[in-house]
Amino acid sequence: MDDQETGPLKSIADLARLAGVSVSTVSRALTGKGALSKGTRGRIQALADRHGFRLNVAAQNLRLGRTGAIAVLMPLGLARGLQLSDPFLVTMLGFLADALTDRGYDLLLSRVSPDRDDWLDAFIRAGRADGVIIIGQADQGAVLGRVAAHYRPMVVWGEQGAGGGPAMVGADNEAGGRLAAQHLVERGRRSLAFFGDIDVPEFAARHAGFLAGLPASLRGGVALVCSPLTPEASHAKARDWFAAGNRPDGIFAASDVVAMSLVAAAADHDLRVPQDLSIIGFDDIPLARLARPPLTTVRQDIEAGAHHLVDLLFRRIGGEDAGSVQIAPELIVRETS
Amino acid sequence: MDDQETGPLKSIADLARLAGVSVSTVSRALTGKGALSKGTRGRIQALADRHGFRLNVAAQNLRLGRTGAIAVLMPLGLARGLQLSDPFLVTMLGFLADALTDRGYDLLLSRVSPDRDDWLDAFIRAGRADGVIIIGQADQGAVLGRVAAHYRPMVVWGEQGAGGGPAMVGADNEAGGRLAAQHLVERGRRSLAFFGDIDVPEFAARHAGFLAGLPASLRGGVALVCSPLTPEASHAKARDWFAAGNRPDGIFAASDVVAMSLVAAAADHDLRVPQDLSIIGFDDIPLARLARPPLTTVRQDIEAGAHHLVDLLFRRIGGEDAGSVQIAPELIVRETS
């Protein structure tokens, strides 16, 4: 195939020498930018192809003052990589990867430890990415607010704080909580509980909405159980809680994984779902439908969320001062309620 | 805080000017490399800290001829980002992110379309990453083999091919299949099926091991059902298959998601699991234990797999000619068998 075996082409200069033109001509030919005669351009492109030469993206980016990558950071999951295993986060990650690729950007998945207060500033100043998407503000609201004040290309998935914070995209968690409450009440449930850690803002909003959606007579009796998120830990928590003799007839869980743990723990204690106990999750992860019984849940549209995140980010990169977006949740009634 | 407001420090040169030293001194101070008096180093580091200055990683990497990133590519999941949602892949991704971060590398998640034959060469030549981890060879065995012949820093998760291919890490899928077969036989199951797409090499090996683990008398009667991998699609496939009147008493599924779909579909057809039908999955994803009934499965140690992948990759980056690794699977008996 190779008529002239000149060794691997390391740089644009090698190719220029080979083609008998200058480096700038090669650059113009390969980037498609700048005026160039049709003939030369075609000839050089063919030559590059034949030798398998591609512009070095790193150098290109340095010169252009960009990186071609968007960082996705998940403060929630920093302590253990395993936290990343939450199906919701992962599904989100997949959609983000697609949306970013469509725009010609790479997704940089970088674990950062929110141990020091300046973890985010430090990451940003390292210049590894042209923008940052944060999934789950966790307890870093203050940090995010401070950084947002002077760094534009950042968007956050999570619960809308009181104005002035970073640009956010998220489900209307409070509305979701109300949906769950109304549904349980319609089912005749009266002894209720919420499973989730309300130190996480999203979960706090779900909890608040849940209470708000209840008649005043029930509101005071709602048990609040601070459950972890992983399958193992939440299952253990639920089992202990049932073992302690708690017998509610309706539970709203902060996530589908927690809800599935509850279903499993209920079975361990011979509680029938949904006859004795209604359980509602949140997220509608793909596996929720496959659970036995199929899980009733409040759906967040993850794909729409990912697209909004990316749209918003690129608007802000483009200089627009685009603001937050909220996505309406939807109750999906299956068989655990 | 800032005693001298000089505007944001854009580069090492600004800081050098501010500190009254040369750029190389600043470089030495901030990288910690090279000889430098304790005093100057401390002074410059303090100054950098005070002004929030950090070395630009992109420029640093260009100079060093590296990128500081490892690409993770998943040819399986390229058509739709959603494919990434398989819990196994996702869990793997989390462990990889951790292992790479520990070594100071970023994880570049880049969707590439294996449409043209040179997708991998093109990606590599763009120079975006210092190494490549491929999760799931899918039908790209030929491409991987060819690239491996001239590109060292690449490792593949999947099924060991006949020698000469790329460096691989993977579970011993055939042994896993045998474990499943022996277990079903011990349970007295005689009418068997395998659910999975044997065009995928890993699944083909699981299928082959399954047959090999069976007494000759049963081997011929094993149904082979080509099932997709996503929850929705595999559930539909299983339901249709039961609806067509098929009534095996033992099924080995290519993945836990497929197994959970089978459990759900069996329930739709009033088949009791495990009384009427034993089902075994593969992977042992975190949710397998939470399924109702908890799923019997063949466990692959995902964390060990991720560590082997990263170890192997860096050995190869370091010039070693390290070869493949195989991980022993383990049967986890729960309640679907």
Place this chain on the structure above:
DNA sequence: CTGTTAGCGCCTTCAG
């Protein structure tokens, strides 16, 4: 111990 110098591979004015 510190400064000077020459690039890493590319893009982009500015001339011709």
Place this chain on the structure above:
DNA sequence: CTGAAGGCGCTAACAG
């Protein structure tokens, strides 16, 4: 339409 030259921000010899 094409070439020459400077520089993106940083590091690593080589001098001093």
